[in-house]
Amino acid sequence: MKAIVIISVLFSFAFFTRCAQHPYPEEVRQALELAGPNRGELEKTLEHYRQTGDSLKLKAAFYLIGNMSDKGYFIYTLKDTAGNEVAFNVLDYPDYRTMVAAWDSIAAIRGELDFEKKEFIKDLHVIKSEFLIRNIDLAFEAWQKKPWARFLTFEQFCRYILPYRGSNEPLEDWRSYFYEKYQWLDSAFASSNDVAQIAAAINNDLKSWFKFDDRFYRHPTDQGLKEMLRNKMGRCEDMANLAIFAMRANGLAVTSDYTPYWADAANNHAWNALIDPSGRAIPFMGGLFNPGAYSLPNRIAKVYRKTFEHHKENLIFKVKNRRKIPRWLAGKSYIDVTTQYVPTANVELTLEKERPDSVRFAYLCVFNSGEWKAIHWAEIKEDRAVFTDMGKDLAYLPAYYLDQTIVPAGPPFILQKSGNILKLIPDTASTATLKLISTMKRITTQATDSKKKSFLENGAAYELFFWDGDWQSLGTKEVRQNQPLVFEKAPSNALYWLVKKGSKKYERIFIYRDGEQVWY
Template sequence: MKKIVSLIVLISLIACGPHEFEPPENVKAILEKSDNNRTELERVIQHYKETGDVMKEEAAYFLLGNMDEQSYAIFKLVDSSGNKIDFDVLDYEDYNAMRNGWDVIEEEKGTINFKVDTLIKDYEVISSDYLINNIDLAFEAWNKNPWAKHLSFDQFCEYVLPYRSSNEPLEDWRSYFINELSWVKDSMQNPSDPVEAVKWVNNYIKSWFRFDPRYYEHPTDQGLKEIMQNKMGRCEDMTNIAIYAMRALALPVMSDFTPYWANTGNNHAWNAVIDNNDSVIIFMGGEANPGDYKLGNKLAKVYRKTFDRQEKSLAAKKKEWEKLPPYLSKNSIKDVTSDYVPVSDIKIELAKGIPDSTVHSYICVFNAGEWRAIDYGRIWGTRAQYYGLGRGIAYLPAFYVDKEIIPASNAIILTDSGKVVNLIPDSKNKITIKLHSTTKKITKKSTDYVDETFFNKGAVYTLFYWNDKWVELAKQKAADGPLVFKNVPSNAFYWLVEEGSRKDERLFTIDKDGKQVWW
């Protein structure tokens, strides 16, 4: 992003005259792509040249120059043959009913997935009136609200100015919330405190919005109209509604996320606000205020959604022909893991060989029954280096080939102290293991000193160990006590899966006392 860093620069820009301030190269590239909508985009530039407002012209360049990835995607649910399937999460009374309904469809149709049906690029459809209104209202809020006085122009551009939060439909949320929340300033004890302002706005959102897990299978992030109609959604919707309401008032609010939890299934997104000391304080839109919100699971990676292109992102560096894993294919995310947890840089020998034409390797966490890429590493010779990884986590170095995760080395543990421990299964030194659960539980002894177990009586459980793939060892039917497996290779990751489950069970190791250690 171009930066206005001094009054001298501003004066020199003004002195050049409105027609001598050339658009940056990234803006010119967007204009070339915009085809029939080019006139609308050029009208925005011309408007601010004619008004002589250099800062607003620079803000327009920020939005236009970073518009390449900004879009709204319309999805459809299809079966393995590509046939469209009608599915509405609100047709089901709760999450379990929805999941059961999904399973019924898959029993009849086979595997079903959401696919992009139509991708609407912003630069192809956005109007000059929409952009000009967004810019003018953002500047007005920045200039008049005391809690925004500490923001630099760069912070304003990144955390107040953008007209969208994710891939939701384009709507004028800024005008709506400026009117809806006009009372906030007069309600505050300290109007210069952005954190207090966030609390007031978030309490307002909490009064009518609620989290609903059915929206895990809602294919797009909701826009303002849909959120106001349904008044519920998943965590991405919660971060979006907070961003709409708060950025409308020039509160510097953002969305951070982890693509995959490191010690459980699913992913998560949440909000953060920049206080007067430029510290970042997390909260959850529509649920928990700054100072009250805690993240409950382990973080391998945390990224921040940005509007501007991040040159350090993998998407900005990749070769044109290179295919990237989900979540790493966007160039508008910034790694902020070290702001949240202790991290380590590690080097790994790629012991499994390197496929032809491979530029990057990936580091994966185990989530919902799969190893999933959460970051990348540059390959140097036969080694890969990965930066800023959360500690106390199981990882798998891997390649991404034909949309598949391929092991590049042994699975590892990055310990709490930052040490790398390779887990290489030892079939010569086999052990007997006694298992009490498929996931982390708080175990206790009964009055007869027998450890409590957490199995469904009569269910069949399969034990796997990791050796470049999940290798089946044995099956057992659960009774009243623990499950005991003999002749098990030592020094491995294990995975105990109930027959018919959704593969949410966690991998584990066995410590020197024979206890399950969860990862």
């Protein structure tokens, strides 16, 4: 036992002597401090590449470890309003509608159901040196041996090939599995550098066994490879991760782009992007649509790209406390790529509502699933804020974020195709008569939520709202003999929302122009 202790002390002394001679980057040193008892596994990885003398692989290890502090896997638990756990498995039901009906039945008895974070398993605390070394070695093998990967710079390799996870899925060695599974690519594409063609070949195989299933909207976590191989279905995040696993393992620069909230539909969406030799991102949908054959089904306010590395310009590095930042904007590892997808404009606003004390940032929100939800941020300077690269022809609301609540900072507006701003300030002195014949209902298409025009249902009751600092009701009317609903003395220049009684409030907002509803 004494001999073991002495050897351990000598090893540690030798290791830290080398560290003093060759200091690590600051981010790596911080990660080692945060790793706790698992620090030794990270140190073994670094020492392995220091001993082999492979400086590029050592830099790759620095990249992974230095950006690992926020990476891991969340375990969730479903709870009712009393805080009691609720057992619920989405695959116990044959389809989405049946599953939602069962969920609603439980909620009717036990109150509103919601997933709560139970545990966060940090990679820094559990990752093993063997896992990291194998991931790095196989990533380099794909980069250096696959002819279609040689155009990638080291920076591109680190961002689009090297990372060992796609999002917050369980930690698994998917790289070995897919590297072996697609060995046939080497002979099939020996003389080809067409990355889109090679990605399509892999994606065609994924299509043969993995499918989108909207029941997984109520599955709280992103699936790991083992779970996906077992279930053979998932939501869009799972499909995007599956393509990342299969394609990065074989030297294809593939990432996941996403919109936190659709700007003219409910929910959110994640999809894949393939980086070609020119640096252009070609969107596709893992297991569904190949590169060049995919277009997004809804309008976009913002597109962000998941990365492994941290970006110091992100809001979390300015605010620190995640609870003071809207959920989707609190990440360290994402970049804004909206300009790669749609025409954009910068939006400069004077915030008309008084700024609360200590508030330094404002937000632009889109209307999604019956609520205003923050999708971009800007620092406030003398009651003005500039929101960069916003998607056009969309409705937005400027807001503050207080006590985890969106608080309007001014009236909603339309960012027109020209880049001009049309403020929607209701004019109660100049009223109009609205004749309404339709609404927009939620549908599922292309592995995400979308919307479809729906004529008003005979015999159903609808309530019309307009926005004036909050949703104000203009009354409820019932559709009779399939005639339009007529609302008199509605304020002009307003943003409206027509909601069917008893619905989940997924209906879309609109303005009224020239006797017609214009949807946003």
